[in-house]
Amino acid sequence: MTETDKTPEAAGQVADAYRGNWVDRLAPPATRPYLRLSRADRPIGTWLLLLPCWWGLLLAMLYDGRASAHDLWIFAGCAIGAFLMRGAGCTWNDITDRHIDGSVARTASRPIPSGQVSVRGALIWLAAQALIAFAILLSFNIAAIGLGVLSLLPVAIYPFAKRFTWWPQAFLGIAFNWGALLAWTAHTGALHWPAVILYLAGIAWTLFYDTIYAHQDADDDALIGVKSTARLFGSNSPRWLRWFLVLTVTLMALAVMLTTLDGHFAAVLVAICGPWALGWHLQWQLRHLDIDDPAGLLKLFRSNRDAGLLPLPFFAAALFL
Template sequence: MTSKNQTPEPASGQVADAVKGNWVDRLAPVATRPYLRLSRADRPIGTWLLLLPCWWGLLLAMLHDGQATWHDLWIFAGCGIGAFLMRGAGCTWNDITDRHIDGSVARTASRPIPSGQVTVTGALVWLAAQALIALCVLLTFNIVAIALGVLALLPVAIYPFAKRFTWWPQVFLGLAFNWGALLAWTAHTGQLEWPAVMLYLAGIAWTLFYDTIYAHQDKEDDALIGVKSTARLFGNSSPRWLLGFLVLTVTLQMIAVLLATIDGSAGGLLVALLGPWAMGLHMHWQLRRLDLSDNDRLLGLFRSNRDAGMLPVLIFAVALLV
């Protein structure tokens, strides 16, 4: 079944919603391009959205105990490597499980599996390769962080099926995408604590915000093929729900900051509290520009969440210096 507004696959194999002129289409060896597209390397926003909660967790953990070590530099870099690999592995798994659905949706029909650029067997081999390299990075962390990293595979495995049985698949995406807040905190401190849990919950609320915006692009095709999403559930009431997710994100992140820094310097606490507020202001800016009928606007707002999530990273880093 093909959607009536399906766009044809670009002759070059480019994916319809990829960033134009991205490095994969311009610079990557031709043979690797279908696999890099399968990992969404041509659409880096997902890697950023997976990585930023990791950096929140690491920086807040450093604020919590007031110290930084050389190993923290590796945790910082390792989170970046791991986010790229695990986002790629997760997207590969998602496209394997969704290969029949993707072929019926205009925006996703040009992806490597439904368009015939990659076989399912090839995708499985690529999935295993990415996961094994990510495991090598994970094994450089402490045992508690390693255990959390392995446990993270559960929400990653479940997420692609969520839209088949719940109107809230974005919750499952949030569970998977924000796990790094728990893992990076634990990689630094050696134990899981309440500030990390609050930060994780804030990330889930943020995911509900940005992925509801994203899902509005597909709501017509999703309705035709019976795929569920918060965009379809909320419909024209989405702005009110998004405002609620904004407030929840800021509130939970502020609680995380307070729990992590209450025993530290007053200056560090006050500066760190600016992080949630700055992020909330960016999310409010997105709400003011929201147009549920403009897919280009929706995609642009979704991508702007890299900047929203980077604001706490920068402000937490400044708070370390206070």
């Protein structure tokens, strides 16, 4: 970017943010560094945290065959909570990674390493987001509240995982798909095996998309000693991704079948199309994968919003059969 390109809206923009995003265009200037810290200018992470929640809620409704006005609040509360907790998680991640981020080209422009936000300011922002999310959690049943509090453990551990394991993407999956368990429990009042299997499907999906994402930084990560599945798999990544694809579809299909054991055949047939639709999109990503094309990798990673949305209309339609 040249000096003439640095408009007031673009000042402080993070390297991998959407150009012309709402934070850079519409947010008050004083709030922009904090919204960037929460990745509000990069909404894909909120979607990836939210979609397993909606999967879990819809399958829970299929499981017990009932729906209520409270389910609308669970649906909306998960959306608001995903935005807030994704923001809190990213803030925590950037606090812990502030020294690493400054050494990686794609992340050096983030608010903390670039000096837009102090560590103290980031901690206050983290607490504010977490407290509002906790207030939303308190509107759910006691079992869901317990699961929500427990989710803080993998969230806290994840930023450190790349320092001690080649599988930090697995830790991300544990944290990012917790909503499948929470939303199921918020509806049913208890945890059941279909939700657990759906959760495992989500972890496999995360291993798929975050390995693609990690290939963007593989060279920089190697220089500074940060581990990832992208570095571990290297040129064998397509083969590993194919296995993650199969595991995602198989586990989600199993969760659907266990959910609809007592349902009508038509409902089972429609709901089972959800995992296959997701699998089709993941196969499309594999066909377009080039681990040496950072721009293409980012595009494929972002396309997982659409991949995760695909099962929802099938799950929803099955409710009416």
